[in-house]
Each structure stands twice: as structure tokens, then as C-alpha cells.
Amino acid sequence: MNASKDGAIVDAKKRYAPGVLKYRQMGYWQPDYEPKETDVVCVFRITPQEGVDAEEAAAAVAGESSTATWTVVWTDLLTACESYRAKAYRVDRVPNTGPGTNSEQQYFAWVAYDLILFEEGSIANLTASLIGNVFSFKPLKAARLEDIRLPVAYVKTFKGPPTGIVVERERLDKFGRPLLGATMKPKLGLSGRNYGRVVYEGLVGGLDFTKDDENINSQPFMHWRDRFLFGMEAVNRAQAASGEQKGHYFNITGATMEDMYERAEFAKELGSCIVMIDLVVGWTAIQSMANWSRRNDMILHMHRAGHGTYTRQKNHGVSFRVIAKWLRLAGVDHLHAGTAVGKLEGDPMTVQGYYNVCRDGYTKADLQRGLFFDQDWADLRRVMPVASGGIHAGQMHQLLTLFGDDVVLQFGGGTIGHPAGIQAGATANRVALETMVKARNEGRDIAVEGPQILAAAGRWCTPLAQALETWKDVTFNYASTDTPDFVPTATASV
Amino acid sequence: MRITQGTFSFLPDLTDTEIKAQIQYAIDQGWACSIEYTDDAHPRNTYWDMYGPPMFGLKDAAGVMMELVACRKAFPSHYIKVNAFDSTRGIESVRLSFIVNRPADEPGFSLQRQETEGRRIRYTTVGIAAQLPAGKRY
Numbered sequence: 001m002n003a004s005k006d007g008a009i010v011d012a013k014k015r016y017a018p019g020v021l022k023y024r025q026m027g028y029w030q031p032d033y034e035p036k037e038t039d040v041v042c043v044f045r046i047t048p049q050e051g052v053d054a055e056e057a058a059a060a061v062a063g064e065s066s067t068a069t070w071t072v073v074w075t076d077l078l079t080a081c082e083s084y085r086a087k088a089y090r091v092d093r094v095p096n097t098g099p100g101t102n103s104e105q106q107y108f109a110w111v112a113y114d115l116i117l118f119e120e121g122s123i124a125n126l127t128a129s130l131i132g133n134v135f136s137f138k139p140l141k142a143a144r145l146e147d148i149r150l151p152v153a154y155v156k157t158f159k160g161p162p163t164g165i166v167v168e169r170e171r172l173d174k175f176g177r178p179l180l181g182a183t184m185k186p187k188l189g190l191s192g193r194n195y196g197r198v199v200y201e202g203l204v205g206g207l208d209f210t211k212d213d214e215n216i217n218s219q220p221f222m223h224w225r226d227r228f229l230f231g232m233e234a235v236n237r238a239q240a241a242s243g244e245q246k247g248h249y250f251n252i253t254g255a256t257m258e259d260m261y262e263r264a265e266f267a268k269e270l271g272s273c274i275v276m277i278d279l280v281v282g283w284t285a286i287q288s289m290a291n292w293s294r295r296n297d298m299i300l301h302m303h304r305a306g307h308g309t310y311t312r313q314k315n316h317g318v319s320f321r322v323i324a325k326w327l328r329l330a331g332v333d334h335l336h337a338g339t340a341v342g343k344l345e346g347d348p349m350t351v352q353g354y355y356n357v358c359r360d361g362y363t364k365a366d367l368q369r370g371l372f373f374d375q376d377w378a379d380l381r382r383v384m385p386v387a388s389g390g391i392h393a394g395q396m397h398q399l400l401t402l403f404g405d406d407v408v409l410q411f412g413g414g415t416i417g418h419p420a421g422i423q424a425g426a427t428a429n430r431v432a433l434e435t436m437v438k439a440r441n442e443g444r445d446i447a448v449e450g451p452q453i454l455a456a457a458g459r460w461c462t463p464l465a466q467a468l469e470t471w472k473d474v475t476f477n478y479a480s481t482d483t484p485d486f487v488p489t490a491t492a493s494v
Numbered sequence: 495m496r497i498t499q500g501t502f503s504f505l506p507d508l509t510d511t512e513i514k515a516q517i518q519y520a521i522d523q524g525w526a527c528s529i530e531y532t533d534d535a536h537p538r539n540t541y542w543d544m545y546g547p548p549m550f551g552l553k554d555a556a557g558v559m560m561e562l563v564a565c566r567k568a569f570p571s572h573y574i575k576v577n578a579f580d581s582t583r584g585i586e587s588v589r590l591s592f593i594v595n596r597p598a599d600e601p602g603f604s605l606q607r608q609e610t611e612g613r614r615i616r617y618t619t620v621g622i623a624a625q626l627p628a629g630k631r632y
Contacts, residue, residue, distance in 0.1 A: 166584075166585060166586070166587045169587065169588070170587055170588070173499060173537070173540065173591075174501075175501065175577070175578075175587075175588040175589060175590055175591040176501040176578070176588075176589060176590030176591055176592065177501045206498065206504055225613075229613050229614070229615075232615075232617070233615065236605055236617040236619070237605060239537055239605075239619060240602070240603040240604065240605035240619045241495065241602070241603075242495075242497070242498045243495070243497035243498065243499060243535055243536075243537055243602060243603055244497065244498045244499050244503075244537055245537045245538070269614070270614065271616075271617065361583070361584045379583075379584060382584070427504070430504045431504050431505065434501060434502050434503075434504050434505050435505065437501060437502075438502060438505065438508075438512070438516070441515065441516050441519040441590075442512075442515045442516075442519070443515075443519070460506070
């Protein structure tokens with residue numbers, strides 16, 4: 001690509017003469033720029049309009065996500081404008097796009113931002129720059145924020161998860177296995193009293209957690225206070241019956257912050273160990289609830305409701321790995337991050353990339369998992385990923401192989417839809433889980449032997465045998481939309 | 495009832511061979527095992543009594559098994575668990591915990607309710623056996 005053509009104009013008189021310049025003439029394309037340790041670095045996937053070359057498009061992304069406007073302004077000269085300009089410094093063609101493929105030519109544009117551009121500890125401010133105007137910008141047909149490298153200096157301005165994986169386990173006294181949960185079904189229509197029944201049956205059968213669904217707030221059929229009161233009766237009964245700590249994620253999402261605080265306070269007063277919010281409440285509300293949770297020893301569960309509107313399509317939006325990074329900074333303890341094998345979107349490698357972002361102390365760049373950057377998390381607490389949506393006991397070996405121990409496995413239909421009842425469904429899942437962990441620790445190859453290991457446990461555990469029989473043929477084998485761009489190429493052996 | 499704290503409580507009680515395999519797994523991960531016992535298995539009782547300190551540096555599960563045998567002999571009808579501790583930076587906590595001995599009869603817990611303002615109830619989980627003096631519970 002021709003880097004010298006229309007390069008940055010260095011003569012100040014020409015540069016600031018009134019009129020319109022190309023973004024790269026304004027200094028937003030700097031192919032020689034080496035990102036500093038303290039820069040925020042982003043990779044955007046861009047699809048330029050016909051006639052817009054890749055470098056100009058990348059420069060436009062840098063410009064529109066930092067200082068630029070459409071025309072030259074002399075007031076730049078009142079500032080140390082070199083610092084405030086984002087710098088596009090690299091453009092790569094996206095593999096398998098462009099002529100000869102069934103997709104338009106796309107590019108990865110690498111853009112660096114000076115730390116001075118961002119308010120400390122504010123995801124709202126960070127996102128207003130990085131995904132503000134730029135995504136509606138006409139010279140681009142489409143743009144997607146693929147990944148972000150956050151400098152340690154910026155990470156340290158965030159408090160991160162209020163509880164984190166380690167402290168959650170210490171509080172609950174549960175070590176050495178994934179946690180088990182279930183979302184209460186039907187999602188809508190149960191009265192508070194009926195709802196508490198489902199909670200009780202699930203927990204007493206062997207689950208660690210039950211969960212409100214994303215759209216359970218305070219509708220005519222069930223006022224939130226009724227749900228909380230009956231729910232806590234169920235939690236306490238199950239705790240006494242099992243001698244084991246239990247919890248229910250009460251969804252405290254509401255119309256205003258005042259409503260959310262009121263609901264959170266009530267959950268705390270009743271002795272709940274965990275509350276939940278939906279992603280749709282927005283970054284500011286999320287950070288406020290994280291602060292509240294820190295002050296009140298509460299685990300904060302995040303349901304990523306709505307994310308599919310901007311994370312799923314590869315050509316436009318924001319990758320979920322970026323959303324996961326922002327949520328870890330903003331401070332949530334649980335985050336729905338996909339199942340790979342269930343009913344919702346998620347290529348296995350890509351989903352593992354999200355899990356790494358949630359749980360690593362230091363995330364290594366891993367293109368096959370969609371991770372473009374090394375990321376030092378600076379000892380920020382770790383987020384417990386949640387696998388939820390269309391999974392069942394028969395997939396336990398796959399889930400444990402894909403995700404390891406630090407995950408909440410949530411079987412909603414896979415618990416409540418059990419032919420012998422909710423308790424039996426919960427027991428089937430817990431037995432399947434403990435059986436698989438035991439076998440893995442004993443050195444068995446569960447990815448291969450999983451089905452036989454489950455069948456053997458089914459011979460002494462009838463609920464598990466019934467679960468395996470009921471869901472034996474259920475899979476969701478559809479091609480994923482959001483897949484890795486990079487696959488390993490075989491090297492000829494010598 | 496059967497207290498279901500700890501990984502593997504939903505499975506039939508582990509045999510000593512099975513316990514040893516789990517301990518060896520933990521040691522192979524670089525974790526240090528310890529043995530704890532109690533006659534008050536309240537779900538919020540964090541500090542069971544330690545049967546000696548964690549066995550740092552041990553390479554063979556047989557050493558932990560010897561301690562377990564001795565602990566069982568001293569406290570045959572207590573709850574006994576094996577913990578595996580990981581000192582890796584950022585974890586520095588228990589990585590595996592499972593019950594390896596329990597009383598033949600587990601009376602469990604009662605749930606006490608104190609009615610308070612509005613519809614609120616204050617719940618207290620009370621260990622039935624723990625109401626007796628220590629040493630006379632099981």
C-alpha cells in the first residue's frame with residue numbers, strides 16, 4: 001500500500017489552512033508509530049466504502065474516535081494536539097475476505113490512543129471515545145472493534161470484580177468443581193410463591209445457585225418483593241436441608257438507579273449472598289452496582305442481555321471479548337460467556353478466548369482464540385464465567401474439558417425439564433458433574449470416555465440415567481457466525 | 495440427611511483407593527494437602543480443626559493417607575475433609591476440598607424463623623447435634 005502518498009502534512013501553515021484534508025494528511029496515519037506501554041491499543045475490523053483506501057479508512061477511524069472533526073480547525077493549535085490524536089499505525093488484510101471470497105475486502109486497523117484521552121476508572125468515558133461517533137461514520141461500510149489492549153496504568157484505575165472467583169469460593173466454601181446453577185422456568189408468569197417452589201426444588205436437589213431470568217423484574221404477575229421474600233425462604237430451607245451454602249441471583253434491574261438500589265438493599269436485608277443485573281442497564285449503572293456490591297459483600301452476577309445485537313455479526317459491532325474486558329474492569333463477578341455446545345451462538349475456540357479474558361492473570365495473544373494482544377491484568381480479581389443456554393447433563397465431559405473448574409454451569413431446561421421433576425433434574429446434573437471431576441482427577445481421558453463414565457454413573461443414579469435418556473439426541477450443530485479469522489496451517493513434517 | 499458440602503458428596507463415599515487418587519492429583523498440581531475435622535459442620539463454620547498443618551513439599555499421597563488414618567482413629571465419628579491448597583499468586587486459596595469421613599447418623603440442621611417487620615423473616619440454621627456439648631455430639 002502506498003504510504004507516502006498523502007502522508008501527514010508537517011508544514012503548520014498548510015496543515016491548519018481552513019478547508020478539508022484527508023485524515024492521513026491531518027496526522028492520524030503514522031505507519032512508523034510504535035505504541036507506548038501506556039497507550040490503549042485497539043484493533044478494528046473495517047470495511048471501507050468503494051474508493052476509500054484502507055489507510056485513509058484506518059486514519060478516519062483514529063480521527064473520529066479521538067480529536068478529528070470533518071474539517072480543519074485552528075483551535076487544535078491551542079492544544080498539544082499530537083498527544084490527543086489517535087494514531088492508526090498498521091493495516092492488515094483480513095484473511096478470507098476480498099476478491100475470490102464471499103465477503104467484501106476487510107482490513108484490521110491498529111490504532112493507538114494516548115492515556116491522556118481517558119478518564120480514570122470510567123468505562124463510559126472510554127467507550128464514548130472508542131465506539132462513539134466512529135461506528136456511524138459514512139466512509140466506512142462497517143466497523144467492528146475486535147480487541148483492545150489496556151495498559152496496566154489504566155487497568156489500575158479500576159477496582160474490578162467486587163468479589164472475584166477466589167473470594168466467592170471462599171465465601172461459599174465450594175472448591176474443586178464448577179458451580180451448578182439453573183434459570184427458573186417458565187421465565188414469565190409464575191407468582192412469587194410458585195417461583196419460590198422452583199427455587200427450592202432446584203437447590204435442594206443439588207444446585208448451588210438458581211437464577212432469575214433477564215426479563216424478570218417486577219411485572220404484574222410477580223412483584224419483586226414477593227419474589228425476594230419467597231425466594232429467600234427457599235434458599236434458607238435448601239441450605240438447612242443440605243448443610244451447604246446456596247444462593248439465588250435476584251435480578252435487581254430496574255427503571256432507575258433508585259429502584260436498583262432499593263431492590264439491592266432489600267436482597268441484602270434478607271440475607272442473599274448474590275444479586276444480578278442485566279447488561280442493558282449500561283456502563284454507569286454497572287459501575288455503580290459494582291461499588292454497591294463491594295460495600296455490601298455481595299456477589300454481582302451479570303446477564304449479558306442484549307449483547308447479541310452488537311457482538312454477533314463479524315463485520316460490524318463490538319466483539320464480546322472486548323465487552324468482557326470492559327466488564328472485568330467495570331467490576332462484575334459472574335459473566336455469561338457462552339457454552340460452545342448449547343443453543344446460543346459461540347464457536348468453541350472463540351468462546352474459550354472470552355473465558356481467558358475473564359479468568360487469566362495475564363492473557364497471552366492467541367489469534368486462534370481471537371485474542372490479538374497480550375494483556376496484563378495487574379492482579380485485578382477474576383470473573384467467574386457462566387455457561388448457560390441449552391446445555392444438559394450428557395454434555396458434562398465436553399463442558400468440563402472446554403472450560404475447566406472455574407465456571408458456573410447453568411442448566412435451566414436441563415434441570416426443570418427432567419421427566420422425574422426438578423429435584424431429580426438437579427441431582428442428575430450434580431452427580432454427572434462430580435462423577436466427571438472425579439474421573440478427570442483420576443487421570444481418565446474424559447473427552448473420549450465421557451459418555452461411558454456418565455452411563456456408568458447412571459447405573460446407580462436413576463435421575464442421571466433418565467436425564468441421559470431424555471436429552472441423548474439434543475445438539476445444536478449450527479455454524480457459528482462469529483468465528484476465528486486465523487486457523488493453524490499444517491507444516492510439512494521433515 | 496447427608497451433608498453435601500465438599501466436592502464428591504453426591505457420590506457414594508469414596509474408598510481409600512479413590513481418596514488416594516484425588517490426593518495424588520492435588521499433589522501433582524503442586525497443591526499442599528491438609529486434613530481438618532469437626533463435630534459442627536454448620537454451612538458457615540469456616541474453621542474446622544486442623545489435624546496438623548498443610549503438608550507442603552510432600553510428593554506421595556501415602557503420607558497424607560497415613561495422617562488421614564490417624565485422624566480417623568482419633569475422631570471416628572467426626573466429619574473429616576481433605577483440603578488442597580494452591581499458593582500460586584492470584585489464587586492463594588483452597589483448590590479442592592472433599593469429605594472423607596462422616597458420622598453414621600447425620601441429624602442435620604433445623605431452620606429457625608424469627609418473624610420481623612413486614613413479611614420479613616430472619617433465618618437461623620441450627621446444627622442439631624451441635625446443641626450438645628463438644629465431644630458428646632456424635
